[in-house]
Amino acid sequence: AQKITQTQPGMFVQEKEAVTLDCTYDTSDQSYGLFWYKQPSSGEMIFLIYQGSYDEQNATEGRYSLNFQKARKSANLVISASQLGDSAMYFCAMRDSNFGNEKLTFGTGTRLTIIP
Amino acid sequence: AAGVIQSPRHLIKEKRETATLKCYPIPRHDTVYWYQQGPGQDPQFLISFYEKMQSDKGSIPDRFSAQQFSDYHSELNMSSLELGDSALYFCASSSTSRGETQYFGPGTRLLVL
Numbered sequence: 001a002q003k004i005t006q007t008q009p010g011m012f013v014q015e016k017e018a019v020t021l022d023c024t025y026d027t028s029d030q031s032y033g034l035f036w037y038k039q040p041s042s043g044e045m046i047f048l049i050y051q052g053s054y055d056e057q058n059a060t061e062g063r064y065s066l067n068f069q070k071a072r073k074s075a076n077l078v079i080s081a082s083q084l085g086d087s088a089m090y091f092c093a094m095r096d097s098n099f100g101n102e103k104l105t106f107g108t109g110t111r112l113t114i115i116p
Numbered sequence: 117a118a119g120v121i122q123s124p125r126h127l128i129k130e131k132r133e134t135a136t137l138k139c140y141p142i143p144r145h146d147t148v149y150w151y152q153q154g155p156g157q158d159p160q161f162l163i164s165f166y167e168k169m170q171s172d173k174g175s176i177p178d179r180f181s182a183q184q185f186s187d188y189h190s191e192l193n194m195s196s197l198e199l200g201d202s203a204l205y206f207c208a209s210s211s212t213s214r215g216e217t218q219y220f221g222p223g224t225r226l227l228v229l
Contacts, residue, residue, distance in 0.1 A: 033216050035217065037220070043204055043222070043223050043225065044223060045159070045206060045208075045220035046220075047217055047218070047219055047220070050216070050217050052216075091158060091159075095216060095218075102164075102171075103149060103161040103164060103172055103174060104149075104151075104161065104208075105161070106160075107158060108157075
């Protein structure tokens with residue numbers, strides 16, 4: 001069974017600093033996808049970034065980048081130049097599939113607080 | 117761009133009542149998923165539909181049922197509600213032909229009293 005581990009329940013970061021949120025995963029499949037979602041206090045689940053298991057380059061989306069280390073089974077999210085609006089819960093998730101339309105398994109999340 | 121629509125956004129029910137949650141996926145998305153997120157927890161997969169057929173089932177109680185209609189909207193029916201059903205219920209949709217990202221709706225917050 002697949003498993004996602006986020007070992008940082010909470011993090012406090014000074015505004016404008018970079019922050020790395022850790023995520024490790026466990027799967028026996030060769031084809032899988034890794035996702036990061038942001039959940040502000042309002043509750044919605046916002047997609048941030050995706051990395052496919054066969055992608056050789058690390059994914060980037062604006063201030064977000066995914067540090068993908070396949071051999072270590074880690075997929076850390078890096079947020080550059082953090083902003084007050086980045087304060088939220090962040091979930092790492094994995095899709096374990098060859099077809100692309102299968103369920104996501106989530107980690108327990110990291111609550112990020114940006115300090116002015 | 118169009119997003120996933122869920123209704124209602126908030127719902128208050130009494131124990132043993134029934135509830136119906138609705139989801140309208142992003143146009144041309146072929147897969148719909150339902151997740152349940154309890155207070156302080158991560159989302160847990162309930163059920164999914166691909167092209168209107170049930171494609172996967174997670175830890176969904178027998179009291180819950182779901183279906184996807186010909187217009188691709190989906191409904192989650194919950195009967196004999198219990199206090200523990202109080203949660204945020206998300207619907208998500210994806211397109212197998214346009215990448216695999218699941219886009220989530222705003223959620224329905226259900227409170228069972």
